[in-house]
Amino acid sequence: MTYSLAVDIGGTFTDIVLRDSRGGLSVDKTLTTHHDLLEGFFRGVDSVLGKAGVEAGAIDGVVVHATTVVTNALIERKGLPTALVVTEGFRDVLSIRNEHRYDMYDPQIEFPEPLVTRELTFGIKERVLADGTVALAPSPADITKLAADIRASGARALAICFLNSFANPENEALVAAALARELNDVFICTSAEVAPQIREYQRASTATVNAYAMPISQPYLKRLSDRLRVEGFANTPLIMLSSGGVVGAETAGKNPVRMIESGPAAGALAACHYAELLGIDRLMSFDMGGTTAKACLIENRTPLITGLFEVDRRYRFREGSGLPVTVPSIDLIEIGAGGGSIAHVDDLGLLKVGPESAGSNPGPACYGRGGRNATVTDADLVLGLIDAENFLGGDMSLDKAACDAALTRLGDALGLNAVQAARGIYRIVTEAMASAARTHATDRGVDYRGLPLFAFGGAGPLHACGVADLLQSTSVIVPPQSSVLSAFGTLVTPVRLDLVRSDLTRVDQLDWARVDRVIGDLESEGLAALGESGCAAADVTILVGADMRYVGQQHEVTIIFEADPRQSRDVAALTAQFEAAYRTLYGVNPSHVPIELVTWRVVARGPLPHFDGQDRAQIAAGAPKRRRPVHAWEDGQSVPVYERAALATGQTITGPAIIEERETTTALPPGWSATIDALGCIVATKG
Template sequence: MSARLAVDIGGTFTDVVLETGTAAHSIKLLTTPDAPERAVLDGVRAILSEAKVAASDVTLVVHGTTLATNALIERKGARTALLTTDGFRDSVEMAWEHRFEQYDIYMERPEPLVPRDLRFGIPERVAADGAVLLALDEKAVRAVAIELRQRKIEAVAVCFLHSFTHEAHERRAGAILAEELPDVAISLSCEVCPEIREYERTSTTIANAYVLPRMAGYLGQLERDLKKEGIAGPLLLMMSSGGITTVDTARRYPVRLVESGPAGGAILALTVAAENAVARAVAFDMGGTTAKLTLLDDLELQRSRQFEVARAYRFVQGSGLPVRIPVIELVEIGAGGGSIARLDALGRIQVGPDSAGSVPGPACYGNGGTEPTVTDADTALGRLDPARFAGGALPLYPDKAKASLQALAVALKTDAQGAAAGVAEIVDETMASAARVHAVENGKDTADRTLIAFGGAAPLHAARLARKLGMKRVVVPVGAGVGSAFGFLRAPIAYEVVRTRHIRLDMFDAKMLNELFATMRAEAEAVVRPAAPGEELVETRHAFMRYRGQGHEIAVPLPNAAFAADAAPDLRRRFEATYETVFGRAIPKLEVEALTWTLSIATARPLPKPVKDLAKSAAPAPVGHREVLDPASGRRENAAIHERTALRPGMSLDGPALIVEDGTTTVVPQGFAARINAVGQIVLEDIA
């Protein structure tokens, strides 16, 4: 019997999933922030024992981790230096030269990962067209290397001006540094981010260098530990793009692992949407630390090439460090189960963005936490079974949850349950507001979509969130509490390559472009093929184009074929069609140009076909009842408790009810009906 493992390390919980040919098993443990691999190995041992599967039968391990993200946020990466073109060492501090909070006179920008005294200018200069204006001063590079050795530098980022058009200077500087500093990690921008825009390229390369030693050490140790456990199957890593890659690639480019967990959840949501024939959906992932939402249209995920980490103002765009990597576009809110509730200066409830994390965790965990959190509110409202949380591995203490809420209750002149209802309502409205803004920013709407809810806390809040967003249907997949880990096992092995080559369509050069894409294809295939020998590979191409004179580009899909000499008119048609979709109109008679080109290849992962509707049948009698306070109505309702494992496909029930399973609980409020579809997913429908 063969089996596949998936491991997702989050800010609060570490989720482990094991799939065999006939069954799936999952386990949820508290993350061990001091040594993340400890929870991973404990979870792997426990799940193999539970499933009675030998370690030698595991043929694949897919891993997503927040380690790179946390290192950037907590500033716990390597001691890093930057080598850049002489005169440009302050570009990372100048950033975009604008204010992300226009009227905040105390606004603080994020500090660069490399302090000014570790940023070194090297005499060299390349023009925007790739012409060498000043040769690289190799003696200066060696002199800096000697100083870096004396200052015990652990990683170096090299980012010269316009190196995306001429790599030779960066590569030579990298070779000299490797000679002089053999034990130091070196990241070159021409490898990490070979595209236009100096600040973003430099920031991305620095971030890669900053986390590289820690991630390389962690991945190497985890690989060895898994082999010691008897697991011979390869270890693959989830990337922010929604694809998985080899350990070797992850070691070289760990910045691509940022936000890998949410990407797995988005892949799961795509599968669920296909199974339910849903064309328009919102993927809703609410875990212990944050909530993430992303839009799905026509079974396609929204994608981007830029992301921000370590924001000084956690949810304000422009306040973080930009990294130019392929990512699934989502909005993240500090609204997880561990998000802390308090009153602001005006006496209003505020939830997050700070979290109690896994240590000490919410007050109801009984591990020393005292501040009220969303999980404490859910416990006080009666939504959670204290004996079933995290599969019974983590008992909850309702009395401690209510005690933590008491200070809020006194200030609000209510009881602990009233305060809990306020916390739940505020966190739901915070998520709804973020979803509305995200949709509007993308020219879309949330109404009449289907909400796909996963993550340990999402099914508790999904029905209320759906009503706030004008949605009539919610789908809770099987194993929702560990949804991202399930998504890892459905992700393709993939890799994306990017190059900047400025081309005006009135000066179109088909030969140059065809050679460029051939080189990009070879580079991408060299990464993917070792992990997917013999598998069919799917190629996707995009051009980032604009009207000449504009400052930014839009992504335009391209055909996967060689360009003919007369391809320029077709490229213009594709650009204008995309431009009209985004902005509502095209602009006639303006010249069009392309700056950046991307090519990704991935193993074929066809989406499942829609499942058939089943005849409805009655659910079995509930295993019990529990009083639950509904924050929307303020009523205490006697909710029926159903075990999810007892609900078979076709069965249905009406709210108020709680559907309980090891990883989460699905709240079915009054006015909602729940049914189990042909693949065991819970489908909630608003019938009020």
């Protein structure tokens, strides 16, 4: 018997999944320990191994990890002093940003403070031209002085970002090597290694984020690897990346900026896995956890990928209000709120939900850890959607009195009773999530109407039918073990690395010898990284894409080509694929305008892990285990409560109904019905 282990650390809960080679799963959830993430990690691992009766030494398959360690470091700003070295005269690059105002008419517009202050930003005389020509190399004397200045500053991490280094990284590499010799206790990265792309500010921001996270992520991953070895685990961990793949801990430690969205990315890939099993080409994944909710569009059973996202936004849903990061990532929209999102009354006396979250400490009022603010989870409890005595299977009892008190205080401020306030929270958060999902799909030229909603996360199945109703979805699918599906997603994820490099040129003037060199270098880098993860070169698939635009435009459209363009060298085929993608987004093509290629993209991907699901036992149709009053749809409605494990394949349940399992609860509103399919999924439809 072979066992594999996955651990996903979220903002509120840490999820653990143990899978055996026959497809059997053992799962657990434990509260995330933010003071030391590994404490919660191994508490959960010990619990799930104990339940399965398996020793650590028996885990001879992969150990995969998705973590919020980088996200926490950026939001909490508890990292070590970080410095930035730039071309002389450009010390203000992080403060000037790109001069884009995300709200044109806000005179008090806010941006996050740069991770590196101006006092820790150093300039050096050097210059690389736009075509990659080195016009001025940094002198040894200037480098020596720079090293002394950085040492005196007390910086423990360092990013290097020179003008046009994406075209030629020679000067960056020269300075990095010299500083590494002089400052051997400082973590150093260059922008050409992290994000070799055009646009100076975004590249500097990405390199700075990476450098800031290195002193946190590298020791964390080393502690994790060492602890796993001491505990008797056979293999070193693989780390989930934002782009939807896993790599070795060493590669991830050098590029922590690639780990920021690792947990949500794993959830999207789990949705793709089920899309394959269910034979569904298009769906929308909906992951609502304890801190946030996220959605992802799945097209042709593959998630959409973006080359730019933001962290530490001043306004959670305002694009441009955060720190830009230009690394490949699964294209997710953060929507609405999670179970811990706090409800409050704004200055106009209106009920609002989020974006502030109670997290795991103190958590919602019902956790009994001192939290006094009403949250989405508190509202769900007051409405009767969850059972105070059956939370986490009874392992974590909820404090109903504290919950009622929090909702009563909120209701008093609104002139409502506790149930009315809770119902308001439920409706507001549902509408907010549906609205954000609509906008996300429309911005990408995707018609969301009729898409099945694939719901998971601790709170996702509770709210999914309400969101689906507003999105005109045909169905809601709740998979087995839905509460820990992001952790499960890391086990069905291939070893993968996405690489990019800018090389601006018109498509009708492509230098194919240069194309061969650029793509070949990226391919070699990908093969080396996957080799570290134990993937043989013969098993690696290489995909090639590009960011393209019409000449004169500022933004690009990303294309993954149907075949490697180096083989056919067919410019017409590249043009046709770009024009088709552009027409999908904008509905028109300015055919008289030449096309230019801005950035090459290479995906190095290993084989998909083989996964056989465990056959469901044939059982008789389950009856309700009890009834309880639920106030979500009308006051005091008596609703049957089912145990999910007792439901038979093919059994149909008519709403209103509640379906409970240890880690989550599915709410079926009036007018909806649900059937249990052959995979054990709850498939809910309206009407």
